Amino acid sequence: MKVLEIIQKSAAFLERKGVESPRLQSELILAHVLGLPRLQLYLNFERPVPEAQEEKARELVRRRGTREPLQHLIGSASFWGLEMLVNRDVLIPRPETELLGERARDFLRTWPGDTPRILDFGTGSGCLAIWLASQFPTARILAIDISPVALAVAAQNARRHGVGDRIEFCQHDGLPAPGEPCALVVSNPPYIPSAEIATLEPEVRDHDPRAALDGGPDGLDHYRHLALAAPAWLAPGGRMMLEFGDGQAAAITGLLHFQKWIVEPPIPDYSGRERILAAGR
Ligand SMILES: C[S@@+](CC[C@H](N)C(=O)[O-])C[C@H]1O[C@@H](n2cnc3c(N)ncnc32)[C@H](O)[C@@H]1O
Numbered sequence: 001m002k003v004l005e006i007i008q009k010s011a012a013f014l015e016r017k018g019v020e021s022p023r024l025q026s027e028l029i030l031a032h033v034l035g036l037p038r039l040q041l042y043l044n045f046e047r048p049v050p051e052a053q054e055e056k057a058r059e060l061v062r063r064r065g066t067r068e069p070l071q072h073l074i075g076s077a078s079f080w081g082l083e084m085l086v087n088r089d090v091l092i093p094r095p096e097t098e099l100l101g102e103r104a105r106d107f108l109r110t111w112p113g114d115t116p117r118i119l120d121f122g123t124g125s126g127c128l129a130i131w132l133a134s135q136f137p138t139a140r141i142l143a144i145d146i147s148p149v150a151l152a153v154a155a156q157n158a159r160r161h162g163v164g165d166r167i168e169f170c171q172h173d174g175l176p177a178p179g180e181p182c183a184l185v186v187s188n189p190p191y192i193p194s195a196e197i198a199t200l201e202p203e204v205r206d207h208d209p210r211a212a213l214d215g216g217p218d219g220l221d222h223y224r225h226l227a228l229a230a231p232a233w234l235a236p237g238g239r240m241m242l243e244f245g246d247g248q249a250a251a252i253t254g255l256l257h258f259q260k261w262i263v264e265p266p267i268p269d270y271s272g273r274e275r276i277l278a279a280g281r
Contacts, residue, residue, distance in 0.1 A: 017064075079101070118185075125157055
């Protein structure tokens with residue numbers, strides 16, 4: 001078949017399977033298989049695709065039709081242009097988290113010392129820790145996760161991006177006993193209320209790790225823990241910056257106030273929903 005025919009057939013198939021943006025997804029899969037940037041497909045619509053590659057594309061489209069995420073099929077996700085290896089052991093990095101990283105970077109640019117210490121709670125793929133390490137070449141980072149298999153992926157990503165020597169990976173349930181104080185405590189913790197997980201899209205519900213989603217009965221377990229335990233990790237003048245779910249800003253602000261944090265107004269994402277809070281002592 002030719003490039004355009006494969007795209008059209010794949011898109012029709014994915015649409016029947018309820019996949020969002022079926023044409024785009026088909027193009028991304030075929031571009032991956034052919035080893036081309038997606039837009040190059042447009043210059044090659046009439047090109048016949050060798051049988052082995054057609055077969056490979058068909059297999060990936062079939063798997064995408066079972067609602068396996070595209071990032072798992074191609075094995076990576078981009079975080080501010082850095083390729084992060086991803087698999088079933090780690091949450092696929094989301095665009096909102098890029099915004100959290102950007103706000104964290106803006107804060108760290110104002111930090112007076114030139115070797116900021118950063119704590120990333122619930123590091124997952126390591127996207128935040130690794131991107132911040134790449135932005136601040138002398139920063140040292142403690143990246144914590146309860147999941148040893150997630151930490152293995154994060155460490156691999158850190159080595160790939162040449163920052164493995166500045167990130168210490170630590171397996172721990174919650175924050176460990178306080179160590180060297182940090183300019184920044186950053187976290188995108190699990191925040192889905194347990195009972196809502198069953199209602200999520202199959203790509204998330206069946207393929208992201210449960211430990212990366214489940215925030216307890218009201219979704220706020222980890223914010224309560226951080227509000228209580230993070231002050232001991234924070235250097236004077238430091239900030240805690242947190243991502244959370246749509247509609248959780250007021251509750252999280254309340255529980256931070258309860259632990260005597262000074263909380264800045266919530267920061268909206270690109271669609272105007274409040275998704276990030278910064279707080280200090
Ligand atoms: C929503 S994911 C965030 C991953 C990554 N930071 C990102 O933004 O893409 C939350 C992470 O917190 C970890 N986690 C869950 N419970 C934890 C706990 N009690 N202590 C430490 N980490 C935990 C999960 O394993 C998961 O990797």
